[in-house]
Amino acid sequence: MAGRKRNSAEEIVRKLRRADELTAAGKTQEEIAGELEVSAATLYNWRRSYGGMDTDAAKELKDLREQNTRLKRLLADAELEKDALREVGEGKILSPAAKRRAVDMLVETTNISKRLACRAVGLARSTYARTPIAQTPADPDAALRADLRTYAREHPMHGFRRAWAHLRYDCGRSVNKKKVHRLWKEEGLQVRIRHPRKRAGISSIPQIDADAPKVVWAMDFQFDSTIDGKAIKIASMIDEHTRLSVLNIVERSITAERLTTELGKAFALWGGPPLVLRMDNGPEFISHVLQQFCGDRIGISYIPPGTPWNNGHIESFNNRLRKECLNRNHWTSLLEARVVIEDFKDDHNNRHRHSSLGYRTPAEYAARCTHNHQAVDGCEID
Incomplete structure (x- = not known):
């Protein structure tokens, strides 16, 4: 039997x-x-x-999830109130203006009374109710404030030090730098200049065309999510000449160590590594882990930041994966996403016919391809 x-x-x-x-x-x-x-x-x-699940079970599960969400929100609000009261109780708020802002924050966010908020902050209710002199016509620094606002409008990228230097040396006004700094902050004239981190990887070889199989493999990530809102990260890689999909990683998170491990498996499965890996400047791709993994045996070609068209083959593949697979499915689990995406990539290799390949599948074209890589001047790959 x-x-x-x-x-x-x-x-x-x-x-x-x-x-x-x-x-x-x-x-x-x-x-x-x-x-x-x-x-x-x-x-x-x-x-x-x-x-x-049947309809009743699905409805019951939906109700339980909504109740769980409401309970989590209530708990988060309670924790926020405790944190706010704990913060103002540590004595870090010193000036009356800062204490007024703390009282307003507690009243707006925790819906407690002004009396309780003033008691928690340590500010007298009469002081809270009194209008600050800086907001009245009797402000002795009204003219200086106006001058600082005018300077900030004319020079929006300057800071308080250059404003003080202008007042001191161009206008001949004897004013303390600390006072200018205080008024500058009170007027909200600070300008935070963001210096974005440059993450441009250094290519080990010049740009090269995929004129034969296993010359250039292009790699990229894209994201999706399961129905519970948890992220799914998908790593894909194709041979630019044959269009074969040679890598499939579907995880919640993909580290550089996991990426190099799966690359090693892909190289073993497809008969060895390519000559060049083409990729963008993502954190996993410019990591020292990947650099050490490639070493001197595999060239790395980074596209310029912000130019996805320079990696058009993998972008086209990801576009098909997005439209024909990811957008047409709702993943109930990570396992289901792995299975369906793996089937899609297998279908791409063995059943999808490319016009650029003479309407042959990537597997058929790769089996019959006889092209050899031709070295170009300035390229160390041969």
Whole structure:
């Protein structure tokens, strides 16, 4: 008597998706179970374990999730109130103006009374209610404030030091630098200049065209999410000449160490590494881990930052993956995403016909391709 067949989790996910298609076609559960070569009880257990739910169960799960979300929000609000009271109770707020802002913050965010907020901050209610002299016509620094605002409008990128130097040396006004700094902050004239971190990787070889198989492999990431909102990160890589998809990583997060491990497996599977890896300036790609992994045996070609068109082959592949797979599915689990995306890439290699390849599949073209790489001047790869 033959032993009972045990299906892997991937096979179960595929059969459940097929069962959904047959259900939409009007087949009964018995007919579906017969076509899938399983019993109706097994199909029921699979649906219960791998996300198949009836309408009542789905509604109940939705209600529980909404209640859980409300409880989490209430808990977060309570923790925010505790943190705010703990912060103002540590004595870090010194000036009356800062204490007024703290009282306003507590009243707006925690909905407590002004009396309780003033007590927590340590500010008298009469002081809180009194209008600051800087906001009245009797302000002795009104003229200086006006001059600073005028200077800031004319020189929006200057700081308080250059404003003080202008007053001191150009206008001949004897004014303390610390006072200018204080008024500058009170008027909100600070300008925070952001210096973005430059993450341009240094290529080990010049730009090169993929004139033969295993010359240039292009790599990139894209993102999706499961129905619970958790992120999915997808790493893809193709041979620019044959269009073969040679890498498939679907995880919540992909580190540089995981990337190099999977690259090693891909090189072993496809008969060795390519001559060049082409990629953008993502943090995983410019890491020392990948640089050490490639060493002197694999060239690295980075595209200029902000120019995805220079990596057009992998961008085109990712566009097809997005439109034909990711946008057409709702992932109930990471496992389902792995299975379906792997099937899509296998379909791309063996069944998708490219006009640029003479309407052959990448696998067919790679099997018949006889092109050899021609070295160019200035390129160390031969």
